[in-house]
Amino acid sequence: MTSDQPEDRPRAERADLVRGTTALALPFGVVAGLGLLTVLLPPYERPWWVAGLAALCLAASAAVFVASRRRGGTTWLAPLAAYLLFPYAGLINDAAGAARGGSSSGMTVLLLLPVLWLALTGTPRQLWVASGLSVVTLALPVVVVGPPDYVVGDWRRTVMWAAVAAIVAPVLQRIVLDLARQTRRARTATARVERLFEDAPHGVALLDSTGTVVRVNISMAVIVGLDPPDMVGHHLGAFETPGEDRIADHLGRVAQVARGESMETECRLRDSGGNDVHVALSSTVVPDPELGRMTMVNVVDISDRRRYLDRLAHLADHDVLTGLANRRRFESELERHLERCQRLGESGALLLLDLDNFKQVNDTLGHNAGDQLLITIAGLLRRSIRSTDVVARLGGDEFAVLLPDADQDGARRVAELVVERIAGHAATLDGVARRVTASVGAVTFRAASEHASDVLALADMTMYDAKEAGRNQVTVLSEGDLRGPRAAARLHWQSRIEEALEHDRFELHLQPIMDIATGRISSAEVLLRLREDDELVPPSRFVYIAERAGLMPQVDAWVVDHSLELLARLRRDHDPDFRLEVNLSGHSIGKPEIERAIIDALARHEVDPAALILEITETAAVADVALARDFAARMTSLGCAFALDDFGAGFGSFYYLKHLFFDYVKIDGEFVAHVHESSVDRTIMRSIVGIARDLGKRTVAEFVSDPAILRVCEEEGVDLAQGYLVGRPAAYDAFVAEFLAPSAPASSRAV
Known part of the structure; x- marks a missing residue:
């Protein structure tokens, strides 16, 4: 009979139970031994050879079982061990019945041993054979011995035992078969999942709710150059390039998505050799009944792709x-x-x-x-x-x-x-x-x-x-x-700037910034002017001279102090949540006197540092990225916010956004002024807004001068708008009257 035949297929599905394990046979042997021991106790009416023959049958059954185990597989020896238990049960039943003075014996229950054994380990055909042997075992004494030891009433017992063997045992066998099949399938599924996890060509990490690594596969460990056990118990962000926190931000966003949805991002990991590896993360929340909310992170090494893209970008420029x-x-x-x-x-x-x-x-x-x-x-x-x-x-x-x-x-x-x-x-x-x-x-x-x-x-x-x-x-x-000699003009303007600082001839104008979602004027940018008689001189005519003359830190200190004075009045008298953006020159970044001026002015005017937004242009940042980063870090720890001006004007913008602390991204006016007419500008705006949103930063669109531009900004998800449509720069009193006073027209307060 081949393994493809119907009788062998159920047997194969039962795996180790088909052959009957030693652990399974042990309780059957204990029960059989107790039966033999019971009939040996006095009074004993049958000849000694009855018990001896029963013991011989039991020993033969045990020997056949051991032989079948040693041969391996399923052979004719496997059911023979069970068949030998039928004469054993018949002899024990006869001996016990004689000892009690009648044919009725409690030892009849021993017939269950071979029937149950074959129900657990045999085939349907073997179980039918067992049913017949159980009938023969009970009927043969009635036919051979007869009354008075065995009466006709014993036929009832024979019929019931035959029913148990023929009806109940197959049901039990089907239950055992189903359990064996389900166990086999569960083991197969588990083994398949294990293979998929371990043999995945990309890195896979399983994290708990805190982001701590619970398990990783070999590919993940290879990416960071460690053994899998060395990664377990550490936060996944511990393997990120120092100074970055993209993984923590990514996991925070993953925790907020619905079950089954995935979140993707890119970051850099630092391997054991100190090299940075660019990877793409794709994370999904996986509920676990024992461990709770788990996160499965797929990690793909994209270093080659990044180098290729960087090379293409380099060749393009x-x-x-x-x-x-x-x-x-x-x-x-x-x-x-x-x-x-x-x-x-x-x-x-x-x-x-x-x-x-x-x-x-x-x-x-x-x-x-x-x-x-x-x-x-x-x-x-x-x-x-x-x-x-x-x-x-x-x-x-x-x-x-x-x-x-x-x-x-x-x-x-x-x-x-x-x-x-x-x-x-x-x-x-x-x-x-x-x-x-x-x-x-x-x-x-x-x-x-x-x-x-x-x-x-x-x-x-x-x-x-x-x-x-x-x-x-x-x-x-x-x-x-x-204009005369350049040196004379520079000296002339220098003296005018110094005089303006000494006599407070500078003025501050405020240009409104509108929250697009609410239509409220929630903040403003401070713009510097120089008062010359009845003329207001714009900064384009004197800032570069102040920078070259080394006066810009003093000018910025003046601007910061007077801006915070205005901010205190605005928050006290009109809007307690109002904010001001103050521009800082690149020549002032990192200067101790500027930092002291900011700290002193905040304390003197009792202004919440979070209401002050310091704005730095890319030109200021690129002069010394490390210096700008340190300055931004100190001011951020103080509570101030930062805005990056002219964002999107070049590839450098993304570099600054990565390495500097910024809360607001001001989209360069080049991409805003014609966004309602140019699909290219609109695509660039959409990209900048998407990047800023993923990084948790807010966006400000400059040069908003037309309602159509404002509509596009709103559709693309820009947070704030600034430009002549929202409002032109104005002195403090005019600004308050137009944009913050209760009597201001609705069209002025919400464009």
């Missing part, structure tokens, strides 16, 4: 040959700086550089030699500027340098240094390469503003002036003579 910024990146940086000049005043300079006689190198020595020379000159340019400056290859042998904070003299010095270094390097070369020099045109953004012309075009024309003047020279477009 950088020249393949030299590694410098390309024209696309340079034009983007130039546009950002022009927008900054519009807000804060013109500063910085642009250098345009073209190599003289470079074509002869390509024609004579070949393009490989020309490429190598370009790579070398790119290195010279990098070493000639600061890390905050931007150098780019615009194409061919033309380069551009953006000096965001340089004045005219500074631009001249940098240009002359570049010309000198290129000429010095060429002097070490042979042949026509010795003739390579550089012609540089330099234009300050102030000069470009005076000429009302494109700064790049002016730099290009100035560069050609240098070439026409004999090459290997620097030509600087002078700023207008109508």
